[in-house]
Amino acid sequence: MPSRVSDAIKPHRHVLDFTSLKELPESHAWSSLDSPSSNNPPTAADSSVSESVPLIDLDDPKAQELVGRACKTWGAFQVKNHGIETSLLDRIESTGKSLFSLPTHQKLKAARAADGVSGYGVARISSFFSKLMWSEGFTILEYDKEMHKLAGRLMGLMLGSLGIAQEDVDWAGPNKEGAAAIQLNSYPACPDPDRAMGLAAHTDSTLLTILYQNNTSGLQVLRDASGWVTVPPVPGALVVNIGDLLHILSNGSYPSVLHRAVVNRTQQRLSVAYLYGPPSNVKISPLSKLLDPTHPPLYRPVTWTEYLGAKAKHFNEALSSVRLCIARTGLVN
Ligand SMILES: C=C1C[C@]23C[C@@]1(O)CC[C@H]2[C@@]12CCC[C@@](C)(C(=O)O1)[C@H]2[C@@H]3C(=O)O
Ligand SMILES: O=C(O)CCC(=O)C(=O)O
């Protein structure tokens, strides 16, 4: 077992053997000075908010309307009666736990290549920050039938709430192939949680993300009027986040949600994100039915792959990087 911090950090990949540390290494200690202003670490004041993201019963006849309202006002909601068996979620959780509890040298055998998408490592967004995050992750490119079905159903509700039939969007109809990645996140118990950041504030590049969190809270979403709001784990429920591609598709009506994960002193937290996007060759642009002379398109067409490139370059400015400027004389890019 490593006795010093320098032994615990694998220098080439910044991967930490978290279990061996009794105090927070400087490399992982966040302060408002070394984080971008919108990414300040959690403060005690943030958790005093009483409002919570909506919990929607997908069997409710009003589900579509409730989803539409939640997309407009929160950019996130939780769903129950979603059709995913609890046993599948339990299996994902225990597989995740076993993977993360492997010795570091074994996990590193599956290390994500510098330019790769899948594999084990620190959060991809780490390069945008001078401090490291208190988490580790596995990204798996996988098509899972059950989650794919739920993602398609949620897309149908979201499009329906915008007045658009799912069948009218070529690539989004039933039985069409969306693309997806699964991200397993582990946030080990942390000796100094107030100075550490599990996963820094970001939006997902997806259409939507379906997140399973174990019974330990840590996910927070930013709500303008209330600041950071904790999304409490609800047994059996799944969290749905609006991603940047739905923001573009809805021409900004359904804004992507800024969210982050904070850590705690006593319990490991595990989350599994199902990151759902369009087929890779499809250009996403504002839906034509939502446009008219008073509502011009705000974003240029972009594929998911192109957008991930923009995200890797501009991080949280990626959306602005594909935004069209509206000049007095018309639209210019
Ligand atoms: C499909 C993807 C979305 C993602 C980048 C990735 O290629 C695989 C990992 C995803 C993830 C999960 C944690 C947060 C996030 C910002 C990151 O760094 O990796 C997202 C990426 C994203 O949505 O941009
Ligand atoms: O762990 C969490 O609650 C958030 C994970 C997340 O935002 C992601 O994987 O994109």
Ligand SMILES: [Fe+2]
């Ligand atoms: Fe996320």
